[in-house]
Amino acid sequence: MNQLTDELISFLQQKRSSFLEKWKERAMLPPDLTQLNREKLDNKGKFIYEVALKALSLPKVDLQTYLQASAHKVAQTKIRENSEIELLVYNLNMAKNILCEEVCNFPSEPQILKKFFMHLSYIFDHFSYYSVMHYRRLKQQLNEQDNRYIHSSHEDRLTLLGQMTSSFVHEFRNPLTTVQGFVQLLRAEYPDLPYMDIISSELEQLKFRITQFLMLSKKQEVNQEEVIFSLNELVEQVASFVYPRLLELKVSLHQEMENNLYVKGIQEEVRQVIINIIFNAIEVMVSTDAEAVIHIKGYRKGDSIYLEASNTGPKIPDSLIKDIFEPFVTTKKTGTGLGLYVSRQIIEKHHGQLLCSSNEKWTTFTIILPSPHEKDR
Numbered sequence: 001m002n003q004l005t006d007e008l009i010s011f012l013q014q015k016r017s018s019f020l021e022k023w024k025e026r027a028m029l030p031p032d033l034t035q036l037n038r039e040k041l042d043n044k045g046k047f048i049y050e051v052a053l054k055a056l057s058l059p060k061v062d063l064q065t066y067l068q069a070s071a072h073k074v075a076q077t078k079i080r081e082n083s084e085i086e087l088l089v090y091n092l093n094m095a096k097n098i099l100c101e102e103v104c105n106f107p108s109e110p111q112i113l114k115k116f117f118m119h120l121s122y123i124f125d126h127f128s129y130y131s132v133m134h135y136r137r138l139k140q141q142l143n144e145q146d147n148r149y150i151h152s153s154h155e156d157r158l159t160l161l162g163q164m165t166s167s168f169v170h171e172f173r174n175p176l177t178t179v180q181g182f183v184q185l186l187r188a189e190y191p192d193l194p195y196m197d198i199i200s201s202e203l204e205q206l207k208f209r210i211t212q213f214l215m216l217s218k219k220q221e222v223n224q225e226e227v228i229f230s231l232n233e234l235v236e237q238v239a240s241f242v243y244p245r246l247l248e249l250k251v252s253l254h255q256e257m258e259n260n261l262y263v264k265g266i267q268e269e270v271r272q273v274i275i276n277i278i279f280n281a282i283e284v285m286v287s288t289d290a291e292a293v294i295h296i297k298g299y300r301k302g303d304s305i306y307l308e309a310s311n312t313g314p315k316i317p318d319s320l321i322k323d324i325f326e327p328f329v330t331t332k333k334t335g336t337g338l339g340l341y342v343s344r345q346i347i348e349k350h351h352g353q354l355l356c357s358s359n360e361k362w363t364t365f366t367i368i369l370p371s372p373h374e375k376d377r
Contacts, residue, residue: 008106008116009056015102019049022098028090040081047074048095055123067123071130075138078131085135089128096124179203201244228372231261231270231298231305238274239296242282246294249286253278257298263305264372265350273343273354274309277365280339281311284363288314295362300371304352307367316358324356 012019023045051070058066078088103116180203187196239253246253263270278294285292290312297308316324325344340354347354352369 004108004112005056008103008108009053011106012053012056012099012102015105016049019095019098019102020045022101023049023095026094026098028087028094044074044077044091045095048092051127052095052099052120052123055127056119063123064126067127068130068134071127072134074131075134078135079138079142085132088131088135092124092128092131096120176203176207180207198244204241226265227267228262228264229267231263231307232257232259234267234271235274235296235298235307238271238278241275242278245279245282249282249292251282251285251292251294254293254295255297256295258300261298261300261305262372263350263369265369269346270350270367270369273346273367274307276339276343277309281309281313281363284313285311303371305369305371307369308364309367310362310364312361313363315360316356316363321356321358325354 020042024042027041027045029041051067055063055066074088078085099120100117103113103120106113106116108116180200183196183200183203186193187200190196235255235257239255242253245251281294282292285294293312295308295310297306297310299306325340344354347367347369350369352367355366355368357364357366
């Protein structure tokens with residue numbers, strides 16, 4: 001550090017009060033300014049002033065390390081205050097301008113002053129850059145922590161739900177099986193007894209709902225062997241199963257299936273996914289005045305089998321559709337937000353995809369499954 005730099009630093013130290021007064025006048029204030037924030041802003045002015053003078057005194061070999069460390073402190077403060085970085089960038093640039101104004105009054109040759117201006121700009125440009133860099137890194141780390149917490153919270157809720165489901169199923173399934181048995185006896189003894197078809201259908205749907213929750217319990221995973229089965233036949237079975245509900249709520253079901261569509265997997269699980277998608281469609285459509293239509297289309301494309309289930313229900317908002325398969329996300333007032341989550345888990349377990357698209361006319365859920373090789377059929 002040469003004598004001229006020492007003299008400049010001594011000169012600027014004498015201008016400390018002048019710098020801070022100008023800082024108070026020109027610094028951009030946060031919108032929610034309080035007396036505490038006013039004091040914090042004044043302290044930041046003092047800190048920036050000290051950083052600048054210290055940086056002027058350092059050799060280049062030490063300058064970057066010092067600026068990085070100082071910028072990291074500033075970034076940590078901004079994170080703690082939950083404040084955006086724009087104000088800091090503006091105020092740093094403003095502080096540089098104030099110091100340059102003060103340097104203009106330093107008695108020296110214009111060429112010497114120009115070097116000081118350039119050195120101050122270098123200091124503040126790098127200080128600003130490091131502040132933004134550290135701020136973004138800290139912000140990213142904070143966001144990652146929040147995401148991990150949210151994910152962990154979802155996992156904890158699912159684990160608890162799985163434990164509750166395991167206990168609930170054991171308590172509920174036995175009486176349900178008993179009721180279904182007596183319904184079958186009544187139908188055999190009194191074939192003309194009214195409403196038995198409705199009771200039987202409702203019990204089957206209740207059993208399906210229980211199975212849906214059962215899929216969330218890790219203790220209740222079923223290791224069934226995968227087989228190759230006809231998707232055409234499965235869709236027909238599902239159509240027969242949901243027919244009473246369609247009839248009751250005046251929902252039209254149309255099919256457009258290519259012949260000989262086969263997939264490999266656990267048939268009961270794929271059946272559950274299709275039923276779940278159709279039940280969801282029925283529930284969202286009955287709340288509207290539009291014509292209720294479900295259109296099922298199956299076709300082969302390349303090495304994959306596609307099954308599209310479209311409904312005329314209301315459009316799913318763009319802000320929600322990207323999270324529609326996440327647990328506890330639902331568009332229904334009484335929905336649990338678990339049906340589509342379970343469905344996606346099943347399809348992905350079968351090495352496939354479950355997608356959703358929605359516009360003003362149709363909402364479509366697309367199941368994509370790999371087509372089995374001919375030799376495996």
